[in-house]
Amino acid sequence: MDIVIQKLTHVYMEGTPFEQRALTGVDLRIPSGSFAAIIGATGSGKSTLIQHIAGLLKPSRGWLRIGNIEIGPDTRDSSRLRGKVGVVFQYPEHQLFEETVAKDIAFGPLNLGLSALEANRRVERAMEWVGLPRELASRSPFHLSGGQMRRAAVAGVLAMEPDILVLDEPTAGLDPVGRRQLLDRIAWLRRKRAMTVILVSHSMEEAARYADRLYILHRGRKVMEGLPADLFTMGDRLAKWGLEEPEAVRLVRCLNERLNPPLPESLLTVEDLEEAIVARWEEGKSP
Amino acid sequence: MSRLANPILGQYVPGTSVLHRLDPRSKLVFVFLFMMAVFLANNVLSYMLLVLVTATAVFLSEIPLPLIFRGLKPVLYLIGLTAFLHLWMTRGGDVLWQWGPVSIHENGIVQAGWTSLRFFILVLMGTMLTLTTSPIELTDGLERLLSPLTRLGVPAHELALMMSIALRFIPTLWEETEKIMKAQRARGADFESGGLYRRAKSYIPVLIPLFISAFRRAEELALAMEARGYRGGEGRTRIRELRYRMADGILLAVLLLLVGCLLWLRN
Ligand SMILES: Nc1ncnc2c1ncn2[C@@H]1O[C@H](COP(=O)(O)OP(=O)(O)OP(=O)(O)O)[C@@H](O)[C@H]1O
Ligand SMILES: [Mg+2]
Numbered sequence: 001m002d003i004v005i006q007k008l009t010h011v012y013m014e015g016t017p018f019e020q021r022a023l024t025g026v027d028l029r030i031p032s033g034s035f036a037a038i039i040g041a042t043g044s045g046k047s048t049l050i051q052h053i054a055g056l057l058k059p060s061r062g063w064l065r066i067g068n069i070e071i072g073p074d075t076r077d078s079s080r081l082r083g084k085v086g087v088v089f090q091y092p093e094h095q096l097f098e099e100t101v102a103k104d105i106a107f108g109p110l111n112l113g114l115s116a117l118e119a120n121r122r123v124e125r126a127m128e129w130v131g132l133p134r135e136l137a138s139r140s141p142f143h144l145s146g147g148q149m150r151r152a153a154v155a156g157v158l159a160m161e162p163d164i165l166v167l168d169e170p171t172a173g174l175d176p177v178g179r180r181q182l183l184d185r186i187a188w189l190r191r192k193r194a195m196t197v198i199l200v201s202h203s204m205e206e207a208a209r210y211a212d213r214l215y216i217l218h219r220g221r222k223v224m225e226g227l228p229a230d231l232f233t234m235g236d237r238l239a240k241w242g243l244e245e246p247e248a249v250r251l252v253r254c255l256n257e258r259l260n261p262p263l264p265e266s267l268l269t270v271e272d273l274e275e276a277i278v279a280r281w282e283e284g285k286s287p
Numbered sequence: 288m289s290r291l292a293n294p295i296l297g298q299y300v301p302g303t304s305v306l307h308r309l310d311p312r313s314k315l316v317f318v319f320l321f322m323m324a325v326f327l328a329n330n331v332l333s334y335m336l337l338v339l340v341t342a343t344a345v346f347l348s349e350i351p352l353p354l355i356f357r358g359l360k361p362v363l364y365l366i367g368l369t370a371f372l373h374l375w376m377t378r379g380g381d382v383l384w385q386w387g388p389v390s391i392h393e394n395g396i397v398q399a400g401w402t403s404l405r406f407f408i409l410v411l412m413g414t415m416l417t418l419t420t421s422p423i424e425l426t427d428g429l430e431r432l433l434s435p436l437t438r439l440g441v442p443a444h445e446l447a448l449m450m451s452i453a454l455r456f457i458p459t460l461w462e463e464t465e466k467i468m469k470a471q472r473a474r475g476a477d478f479e480s481g482g483l484y485r486r487a488k489s490y491i492p493v494l495i496p497l498f499i500s501a502f503r504r505a506e507e508l509a510l511a512m513e514a515r516g517y518r519g520g521e522g523r524t525r526i527r528e529l530r531y532r533m534a535d536g537i538l539l540a541v542l543l544l545l546v547g548c549l550l551w552l553r554n
Contacts (some may be wrong), residue, residue, distance in 0.1 A: 005537070016354055017300055056469045079477075086474040095470040097495035107492065112473025156474060 001067030001084070001196065003030040003053060006056055010048050022048040024220045025062070030213065031188030033199045035190060037207035040217035046200045047090070049217065050166045053198065055081035066164070069170035083112050086162030090169050093146070101127075101144070101152050102137040108160040119159075126159035129189050131181065147178045147255040154182070158189070164196045171206065183210055204231065204238075204246045208268035216241060228268050248273045297358060297417035298458075305534060306419040311428030313535040317542050318416045322409055323481040327549040334404060336548055340541070341408050344415045355414065366403045369374050373399035425525075426451035430527060444519065452508070460501065467496050 002239050005028045012020040020180050023045045030036045038047050051057040054063055055071065055078035063072035069080050086108075089095070098104035102123050109119040111277050127137065130151040136144065151230045154170065165285035167186065171179040183199075206230045206260040207214055218241040224234070229251055231238070238245055245253075248270050263280070267273045291547075306314075321340075328334050345355065354364075373395060418424070419536030430447035437443050468478065471492045477491050 016357070017351075051469065054473055057475060082473075082475050085473075087470070089466070089470045089473075092470065093490075093497050094500060095474075097492045107471075108474040111477070160474065277348075287476055 002032050003028075003064065003066050003164070003196070003198075004051070005063055005064040006031070008049075008052060008064060009053070009058060010045075011060045012048075014060060022220055026217075026220075026222045027030075028215055028222055028225060030198065030215075033133065033194055033196055035187065035199070035211050036212050036213045036215060037199045037201055038215045038217065039158060039201055039204065039243060041202070043219075044217040045220040046217055046240075047168055048167055050198060050200055054085045054087040054166055055079070056087075058152050060118070061273050064273035081111035083160055083164055085166060086157040086167065086213050088154050088157050088170050090172060092157070093141075094235045094284075096141040096153055096156075099140060100138050101141050102121070103143050104152065105156045105159050108156055112160060120179070121161040121163065122154075126155040129158055130155045130185055137153045138209045146207065147174060150178075151180070158210070160197070161193070164198065165190070166198045167202075168200045169195055169202065170199070171201075186210075203244075204244055205269075208248075216243070218242070229270065234275065297414040299329055299421050300350050300354065301420065301421070302349055302417065304347060306344065306348045306415065308532075308534065308536045309419075309538060310529055310531050311420050311424040312432055312529060313531065314416055315425070315428050315432060316418055317538055318412055320546070321412055324549055325408055325544050326403055327553055328405075329553055333549050333552040334401070336545070336552065337408050338404075339442050340545060341411055341415075344412065348415055348419050350418055353409075353511070355418070358414065359410065360416075366410075367407050369406065370399040370403040373402055406542050422451060422454035426454070427525070427527065433505060444523075456504070458499075459504070460497065463500055464493065464497060467493050 005026055008023055008026040009021075010023040012018075012022055026045075026049065037051060038046050044198060048057065049228060051064065052059060052071070057074060057080070057269075058071065059073050061073060063070060063235070065071070066081060066085065069084075071078055071081075082225065096104050098107065102120075106119045106124055106125045110116075114122070118236045123137070124134070127134065132151050136148065136245065141149060144152060150170070158164070170186075171182060174182065174265055183206065184196060186199075199206070199211060207249060208231060213222065214226055214230070215222060223232075223241060224237075231245060234245075246268055248267055251273060252263050252265065252267050259280075263273075267276055315452055325337060328337055345352070368405075374391060375389065376390050376393065377395040377398045380397075382390050382392055383396070384391045416447065422429075426447045432441050433443035433446065435439060468476075472478070476489060478486065478493075480486075481489070
């Protein structure tokens with residue numbers, strides 16, 4: 001299911017003195033099956049944008065289409081998107097409420113109208129996907145560690161087996177290892193289930209490592225759409241939008257000032273860079 | 288979709304109008320006494336006077352009318368309902384319309400009219416206070432007004448603090464509610480359909496996380512206050528000093544004049 005957004009504008013509390021313009025004329029297209037990263041500084045409108053994709057907000061102006069479902073300012077019922085789009089909100093562990101982890105994860109599937117048996121199967125599967133040990137299923141979600149809570153909450157969304165998975169800064173507040181684990185799992189699951197994944201992030205590192213498409217928002221407008229490799233050519237523009245180049249890109253730029261021939265400009269992650277440097281090292285020793 | 292997006296009844300609207308600049312203490316006293324004075328009115332002239340004073344306040348506040356009424360909408364329903372009940376329940380005077388056991392009496396119409404007008408004036412004046420006074424000013428004013436009572440054992444500072452914390456966290460809890468509802472809605476929760484019981488039950492997935500976060504916030508707040516040396520009201524100085532001005536004197540004069548007129552017009 002492709003996601004097409006046309007001239008999307010969203011104004012919170014329109015017509016009051018509290019009016020807040022969050023998005024202005026956003027056009028974008030996310031092809032089915034891609035791993036898209038939406039990047040932008042605080043307040044740039046990322047969360048507002050993804051809530052439209054999830055059918056939780058209606059455009060003030062403009063429209064969007066997900067698969068064959070179209071949503072405009074006058075759309076009354078967006079519940080048809082339920083089950084197709086799963087959203088993991090910022091700090092998703094704050095939405096846990098059931099007595100046990102298993103019951104909480106089953107909330108979504110049961111709301112979709114699945115049988116208890118099928119819901120159960122999905123709970124087990126989702127727990128495995130996020131790497132939660134089986135014996136936690138009967139525990140209270142409030143007695144888990146922070147990282148485990150986060151996984152349980154993500155599992156609650158995955159158990160609905162959506163075609164499109166939206167993650168709003170899923171790694172905020174996790175330690176570096178926890179971040180990597182969570183996103184590695186998601187990337188693996190995306191390939192396995194052929195989902196579309198939309199990742200909202202502040203972090204260029206994360207975006208460059210996992211995404212195959214980038215969309216940059218700045219003050220409610222889409223200012224860039226492209227491939228991770230394009231990050232190299234953007235230079236100061238990123239800083240203007242309140243963002244930083246990935247570390248690896250910065251390092252390559254510095255190294256290339258002294259290296260001849262220069263390192264290739266496709267090294268976006270620290271691992272790729274490490275490999276390239278080691279190769280260069282070996283080359284330098286052998287001749 | 289966005290039922291929560293409307294302004295809350297009486298939510299402060301920042302501004303620089305005459306009403307905004309009045310001392311919160313005089314506004315509090317005025318509104319309190321005005322609300323009691325409303326019950327003195329018992330004929331057309333006195334009600335007209337009240338309407339005039341209220342309309343002047345609305346005009347002076349410089350707050351756009353649509354905004355005021357959007358906030359008042361839920362109250363208008365309530366007023367409509369009371370008027371409706373009065374219409375059917377009040378007996379006396381000529382019978383204007385009858386159908387079997389149900390009838391509308393003359394007094395019913397009169398009562399419905401006056402009661403809803405009185406109710407409306409009360410609510411409107413009350414919101415004028417909160418629309419033009421920030422919660423901080425409001426609690427500061429309240430604390431100062433109550434402070435003579437500390438000698439009688441009334442914990443004025445603590446009361447004011449409780450009130451300001453409650454006021455401070457209403458928007459936060461509101462936002463939180465909205466956020467959690469969205470998250471549960473995305474998991475397929477349905478808050479709109481079904482009977483009363485089912486609908487009430489559908490709010491459990493919202494209420495539990497809400498309570499948990501409220502407790503967490505309370506704990507964090509207590510810790511933060513202690514860490515910054517909060518020890519209660521004793522000996523605490525304040526950054527904003529309250530001061531009566533000319534306009535406060537005028538407000539007092541208006542109040543006295545109003546009460547005088549109402550007493551005089553009363554029959
Ligand atoms: N419920 C709301 N009511 C009013 N204004 C809002 C609301 N939610 C967001 N905004 C405003 O809309 C703008 C965009 O907010 P949004 O939450 O989409 O940004 P964001 O890119 O997700 O930021 P962050 O990185 O901090 O999460 C901000 O100016 C914000 O103040
Ligand atoms: Mg956000």
